[in-house]
Amino acid sequence: MTNASNSIVEMVNLxxxxxxxxxxxxxxxxxxxxxxxxxxxGSGSGKSTLIRCINxxxxxxxxxxxxxxxxxxxxxxxxxxxxxDLLRIRKRVGMVFQQFNLFPHKTVRDNLTLAPVRVHNRxxxxxxxxxxxxxxxxxxxxxxxxxxxxxxxxxxxxxxxARALAMEPDLMLFDExxxxxxxxxxxxxxxxxxxxxxxxxxxxxxxxxxxxAREVAGRIAYLDKGRFLxxxxxxxxxxxxxxxxxxxxxxxxxxx
Amino acid sequence: xxxxxxxxxxxxxxxxxxxxxxxxxxxxxxxLSIWAAYHFIHWAVLVARWDVVSDSLRVFLVxxxxxxxxxxxxxxxxxVALIVGSMSGLGFAFRPRQMALTILFLAGxxxxxxxxxxxxxxxxxxxxxxxxxxxxxxxxxxLSIRHVGCFVTGSLALIFxxxxxxxxxxxxxxxxxxxxxxxxxxxxxxFGVLLAFGRRSNNWALRxxxxxxxxxxxxxxxxxxxxxxxxxxxLFFPTWNVAAVTRGIAGFVVYFSAVxxxxxxxxxxxxxKGQQEAxxxxxxxxxxxxxxxxxxxxxxxxxxxxMGNILDVFNFVPVVFVxxxxxxxxxxxxxxxxxxxxxxxxxVYVFMLVIYFAIGSVLTFVARGLEHHLxxxxxxxxxxx
Numbered sequence: 114m115t116n117a118s119n120s121i122v123e124m125v126n127l128x129x130x131x132x133x134x135x136x137x138x139x140x141x142x143x144x145x146x147x148x149x150x151x152x153x154x155g156s157g158s159g160k161s162t163l164i165r166c167i168n169x170x171x172x173x174x175x176x177x178x179x180x181x182x183x184x185x186x187x188x189x190x191x192x193x194x195x196x197x198d199l200l201r202i203r204k205r206v207g208m209v210f211q212q213f214n215l216f217p218h219k220t221v222r223d224n225l226t227l228a229p230v231r232v233h234n235r236x237x238x239x240x241x242x243x244x245x246x247x248x249x250x251x252x253x254x255x256x257x258x259x260x261x262x263x264x265x266x267x268x269x270x271x272x273x274x275a276r277a278l279a280m281e282p283d284l285m286l287f288d289e290x291x292x293x294x295x296x297x298x299x300x301x302x303x304x305x306x307x308x309x310x311x312x313x314x315x316x317x318x319x320x321x322x323x324x325x326a327r328e329v330a331g332r333i334a335y336l337d338k339g340r341f342l343x344x345x346x347x348x349x350x351x352x353x354x355x356x357x358x359x360x361x362x363x364x365x366x367x368x369x
Numbered sequence: 370x371x372x373x374x375x376x377x378x379x380x381x382x383x384x385x386x387x388x389x390x391x392x393x394x395x396x397x398x399x400x401l402s403i404w405a406a407y408h409f410i411h412w413a414v415l416v417a418r419w420d421v422v423s424d425s426l427r428v429f430l431v432x433x434x435x436x437x438x439x440x441x442x443x444x445x446x447x448x449v450a451l452i453v454g455s456m457s458g459l460g461f462a463f464r465p466r467q468m469a470l471t472i473l474f475l476a477g478x479x480x481x482x483x484x485x486x487x488x489x490x491x492x493x494x495x496x497x498x499x500x501x502x503x504x505x506x507x508x509x510x511x512l513s514i515r516h517v518g519c520f521v522t523g524s525l526a527l528i529f530x531x532x533x534x535x536x537x538x539x540x541x542x543x544x545x546x547x548x549x550x551x552x553x554x555x556x557x558x559x560f561g562v563l564l565a566f567g568r569r570s571n572n573w574a575l576r577x578x579x580x581x582x583x584x585x586x587x588x589x590x591x592x593x594x595x596x597x598x599x600x601x602x603x604l605f606f607p608t609w610n611v612a613a614v615t616r617g618i619a620g621f622v623v624y625f626s627a628v629x630x631x632x633x634x635x636x637x638x639x640x641x642k643g644q645q646e647a648x649x650x651x652x653x654x655x656x657x658x659x660x661x662x663x664x665x666x667x668x669x670x671x672x673x674x675x676m677g678n679i680l681d682v683f684n685f686v687p688v689v690f691v692x693x694x695x696x697x698x699x700x701x702x703x704x705x706x707x708x709x710x711x712x713x714x715x716x717v718y719v720f721m722l723v724i725y726f727a728i729g730s731v732l733t734f735v736a737r738g739l740e741h742h743l744x745x746x747x748x749x750x751x752x753x754x
Contacts, residue, residue, distance in 0.1 A: 214647035
């Protein structure tokens with residue numbers, strides 16, 4: 114298995130178009146196991162698209178993308194991997210969405226157990242037990258029998274994190290996990306993510322929470338118009354950005 | 370000073386007599402209603418001769434079914450009562466007092482028609498008991514739609530099996546209309562869901578036929594399809610003697626599946642894209658995404674439209690006269706055709722109107738219950754606040 118390799122995501126000259134518009138251009142990126150990478154950038158810079166490529170919610174048009182040892186299917190190179198490989202990658206890559214996307218017709222517990230039972234063929238009892246543990250890890254053990262609509266935004270997002278963790282992923286993708294939350298609920302979600310990072314989970318996070326990024330990130334990447342303008346440690350990026358546009362962006366976002 | 374009487378006066382002053390224009394409108398409408406009600410009641414009580422209804426009740430209810438086979442019809446109706454009761458129990462809690470009042474009201478309506486016919490009274494009573502009991506059981510045991518769905522499926526099969534030996538071409542009247550509606554609705558919903566998902570499939574070999582089927586059915590008249598299937602059946606299966614009822618049901622299923630598919634598609638399109646993405650990102654396969662995530666939510670959203678489709682099925686059943694079946698409306702014409710009752714047009718059609726309205730209301734009521742039951746997750750949010 115290629116699992117022995119130290120990198121979990123490898124992008125080489127990745128290109129992605131929406132129609133004729135280039136949204137990601139010549140992206141080169143390697144993410145190491147256990148690393149926390151934060152992607153920042155203005156709206157429309159392609160950061161969501163970038164992480165959606167990693168679990169195949171979007172497909173790319175050029176370049177190579179290797180996730181957890183599997184080459185992701187590419188539109189111009191359809192033979193690279195079939196839909197079976199896509200499923201195999203999705204089993205190992207968890208994703209947390211801005212809008213939570215919990216299944217509203219299922220209880221919190223069923224949200225957590227559905228995929229382990231159906232995809233990993235775990236017994237319902239096993240999965241329920243694991244769900245219980247995960248819920249207490251995110252501080253929601255009392256809410257297992259509730260429906261998502263009965264929870265606050267922050268609680269729903271914590272359930273969504275637990276749901277992704279229930280698949281025991283090697284990599285977690287976060288697509289602006291706190292952007293749809295009321296300000297007072299942001300910290301409860303960030304706390305869960307902090308703990309996750311401390312436990313050594315590999316994470317790629319798109320966020321506007323700069324304080325959190327500085328504290329948790331191993332590296333921060335600044336994406337602008339589909340290109341990486343700068344990648345570096347938080348100190349490098351925040352304290353001495355090389356690029357003028359990074360400077361402008363940071364000054365704008367850190368001002369308030 | 371907030372007695373019901375006072376609040377009523379306050380309400381009517383604000384809503385009915387606020388301005389001169391309101392007063393004029395209110396007075397006009399009240400006078401019009403009194404005039405219409407007076408004439409109707411005058412006719413219904415003094416002029417109309419209702420013996421045509423009680424004398425021809427058999428024909429209205431079961432058509433030309435021979436008396437030796439009536440027991441089959443009663444058992445079938447018993448199961449219909451169970452189906453309606455259990456489906457109501459899904460959405461509405463059992464309230465003994467309201468139930469008792471409703472039964473008293475219905476008994477007041479039924480007794481004058483049925484009279485002191487002991488076997489019929491016994492049958493009506495057992496239907497009432499099974500209706501109440503099934504409602505009570507489903508709501509107290511908090512059974513889910515899956516249990517009730519299995520029960521309804523089994524009951525439909527039993528109804529068919531009990532009625533079939535009587536000779537399917539002898540079914541008639543209200544019995545035919547009800548069984549026809551229930552059996553075709555069952556298949557219509559199943560095929561409608563399959564067609565709706567087929568229409569969204571990524572596989573063009575599946576998608577294209579579904580689109581073509583749905584669009585062509587929707588652009589043809591129902592009556593033509595029913596008639597066409599009726600004549601085409603023997604053409605393709607000359608040795609297989611299919612009853613006219615079955616062919617009629619097939620015609621309805623063929624047409625209304627396409628209509629129901631569009632209702633389900635409406636529900637599917639209303640779902641946020643994130644649901645599918647979240648399911649995909651968890652590694653779920655296409656079947657699980659459709660069956661576990663999208664279908665329950667889409668059905669919830671399309672229950673009102675689907676129930677509208679089923680009401681349409683019930684209201685369009687008279688179309689089966691083209692294949693020689695005597696449904697409820699047709700039996701009315703049959704009764705009027707006899708010289709004895711030739712001048713009772715109003716009586717017969719008022720009776721038809723009342724029964725159609727009553728059954729339509731029951732269907733609407735059950736539909737509300739289903740909606741209520743399926744909206745579980747989102748409903749509790751409003752209870753919370």
